Amino acid sequence: MRLSDKIAPSFERIGGVYALPVILMIVALPLVGSLSSWVTLTVAGLAMGMMIFLMASGLSLVFGLMNVLNFGHSAFISFGAFIAASVLTGLSAWVGAHSLGFNLLALFAAIGAASLFGLVAGIVFEYLIIRPVAGDHLRQILITMGALIVSEELVRAIWGDNPITVARPAALNGIFVIGGASIEIYRVFAFCLGLAVFVGLYLVLNRTRIGLLIRAGVENREMVEALGFRIERLFVGVFMLGSALAAMGGAMWAGYQGTITGSLGSEMLILITIVVIIGGLGSIEGSLLGALLVGLLGNYVAFLFPKLSLASNMLLMMAVLLWRPWGLKPAVKS
Numbered sequence: 001m002r003l004s005d006k007i008a009p010s011f012e013r014i015g016g017v018y019a020l021p022v023i024l025m026i027v028a029l030p031l032v033g034s035l036s037s038w039v040t041l042t043v044a045g046l047a048m049g050m051m052i053f054l055m056a057s058g059l060s061l062v063f064g065l066m067n068v069l070n071f072g073h074s075a076f077i078s079f080g081a082f083i084a085a086s087v088l089t090g091l092s093a094w095v096g097a098h099s100l101g102f103n104l105l106a107l108f109a110a111i112g113a114a115s116l117f118g119l120v121a122g123i124v125f126e127y128l129i130i131r132p133v134a135g136d137h138l139r140q141i142l143i144t145m146g147a148l149i150v151s152e153e154l155v156r157a158i159w160g161d162n163p164i165t166v167a168r169p170a171a172l173n174g175i176f177v178i179g180g181a182s183i184e185i186y187r188v189f190a191f192c193l194g195l196a197v198f199v200g201l202y203l204v205l206n207r208t209r210i211g212l213l214i215r216a217g218v219e220n221r222e223m224v225e226a227l228g229f230r231i232e233r234l235f236v237g238v239f240m241l242g243s244a245l246a247a248m249g250g251a252m253w254a255g256y257q258g259t260i261t262g263s264l265g266s267e268m269l270i271l272i273t274i275v276v277i278i279g280g281l282g283s284i285e286g287s288l289l290g291a292l293l294v295g296l297l298g299n300y301v302a303f304l305f306p307k308l309s310l311a312s313n314m315l316l317m318m319a320v321l322l323w324r325p326w327g328l329k330p331a332v333k334s
Helices: 003-013 016-032 035-066 073-090 100-133 137-159 185-207 209-219 221-226 231-257 264-279 284-304 306-323
Strands: 175-178 181-184
Touching (some): 016 035, 016 284, 035 073, 035 185, 035 264, 073 100, 073 231, 073 264, 100 231, 137 264, 181 185, 231 264, 264 284, 284 306
Antiparallel strands (some): 175 181
């Protein structure tokens, strides 16, 4: 019996792949040394992971469930970030007000505007760019990469080449201290928002009729259509949802970074693709696991071994794929 066969049952008993983020946090604690630094890094990693999840979950849905290689997905991230920044600038009086209500109104207006853009742009993108090359992966790669380049130039034409500073609502701009650990309020909010989105997606896909039809359409599209359901419309809805999530993630990432540039989409494309591959195609749970691992590992490695921080995500992906070639929690194995 191989060693991996002996380890697997014990690993599954402690939670399987769902335990990986917890195991990573436990391993990092003695390496970091300071409990306060570990708490700060862990909260930052969890918040970063949740924002990456928002951006990657849409790509995972479209890639895994619709079999569409959309490398233009990160264009929605860029537009979402810049639209949110513009809305926050326009509502500067609410952003800077000493009122939690006005602060939250400004923030949700920015997130809502970005998400609405993602919904509308998603259906246009699917109709003009994706539909003509349906089923042809090579042409999908070429045309969606071209769309990403054009989108970045549009961003630069509208907002300029210079970096833009993104204002955070005053109520979310501070920190609080727990046991010597400094925790940013914005990061806690980002984690809670990402968690709420995950729960909503999970319930829709696993506890509703629409989710059942989507998953059935992935497994056997002809059968679902024979029963009288317009599966094409469902898949267009999935694409719109994925685009809206990308724009929402971009809006949150803009506040997290504080400064954004026109190359944001290209910078995030590699990261979210790694998360989707690590998690497994078409899997919301896998995207969450992959995003949390990337966020946590990135923060720990940047603290412990700064020179390895850029390579940490690639090393993580290699390790996961050597262990599980289809990812941590794939919706389908193909």
